[in-house]
Amino acid sequence: MILVENICKTFGENQVLENVSTRFEKGKTNLIIGQSGSGKTVLMKCCIGLIEPNQGVISFDNRPFSSVSERSKRSIRKEMGVLFQGGALFDSMNVEQNVMFPLNMFTEMSLDEKLDRVNFCLKRVNLINVNHLYPSEISGGMMKRVAIARAISNSPKYLFCDEPNSGLDPKTAEVIDQLISEITEEYNMTTVVNTHDMNSVLQIGQSINFLYKGKLWWTGDKHSILNTDNQELKDFVFSTELTRRLRK
């Protein structure tokens, strides 16, 4: 479980996060949703340690993560898998080397063991015979799947996904969502997904945190979100023509 308590973050005069407190449960797909500029990316970056909050505490299974030394953070970081918006695959490495990278860095496995693990992870994300292709030679959806394979290769306890569906067609987006949800249950991970895609919300939103102007405005799940009385959340959920029609 990841506990977020009273997180505040300002950039100059601009307060991006204001006393945000929430918890991300183990074995669940926890979503952070909100409009662009609501602070969800900053919250996720605080959680993974790329941005230091001005105030507040983030802890991973009762181990403090924010405001501790880089060395202390590293042990927790080794238990994290992160899926970046653009995949963030290493250009100079092929698919196999990308997925093997965390194993090379943090395990003492033999090459055969590492190859077995890489092939297992690639198969898990439905990628076969792509080991020797480079990131520039594969599609956006495949990149995301390779990035998921890399994120889970070292069996992380925590999985963070920053807008996993951005730039993907609806069908591929659904496949990625499904994959994240299945992997979360399978490995009993604490998964945090940052999204503004309502399809994802309704498909995998077991726990949803809605951010509005840097504040945690609403929490719930995919069932309660459609019946909310919260006006700001309603404006967000029913902001597209499709969702408005569905509502009618």
Added chain:
Amino acid sequence: MIKLLGEYLILLYEIFKRPDKGPVFRRQLLVEFIGLGVDSIGIVAIISVFTGAIVAIQTATNIDSPLIPLMMVGFTTRQMMVLEFSPTMISLILAGKVGSRIASEIGTMRVTEQIDALRVMGVNPANYLILPKITVSMLFNPVLIVFSIVLGLWGGLIACVVTGLVATPDYIAGLRGWFDPFTITYAMIKTVVFAFIIASVSGFLGFTVEGGSVEVGRASTKAVVASSILIIFFDLILTQLLLV
């Protein structure tokens, strides 16, 4: 300026930490050895041969006094190549070739979140990405410079033979005459310092890129300009310290 220097020193502190994993570091060294070292041999060879030839011809055609022996052509070519051309000019050329490559490679990794990915995995990205580049540059650039000196002297000899301005025995006698071994030490010290400047400054400018492709391009240009200025500046300081 002071803030920039502070950031550079902090990055150096991160770079010179112990590598996360020995075998991975050695593999990175091999990759950089090919990318930064072996790939530079061609341009260094071409420029060195031609410059040696040009220096020899210019010296020969500018000796008007019959009191100056023609062996001075060989002597001058050697001194020019060892003292200044090979260590400084080749380092300036490498600042353009290798410096821009380092800055754009690391800058692109920054803007495509690859450096963030390394960091959240628990890897020290500065150490993983920049230390192998600095190490390879400092180890391999002296080899390139010795190679450049040798080829430059050969270029001078070829020019003398082809143009007939200086007889081969005179040129070789000049190469051998009044040789001070410390000039080679001086050239190597300069080369190592310049190699450190090229790799660390370019790495720093790439590592601290913020924005997109335009900023990566700017960082690449800045890396060449900053490395070149620092090379000339440290050339003056080292010359003053070591030769005067």
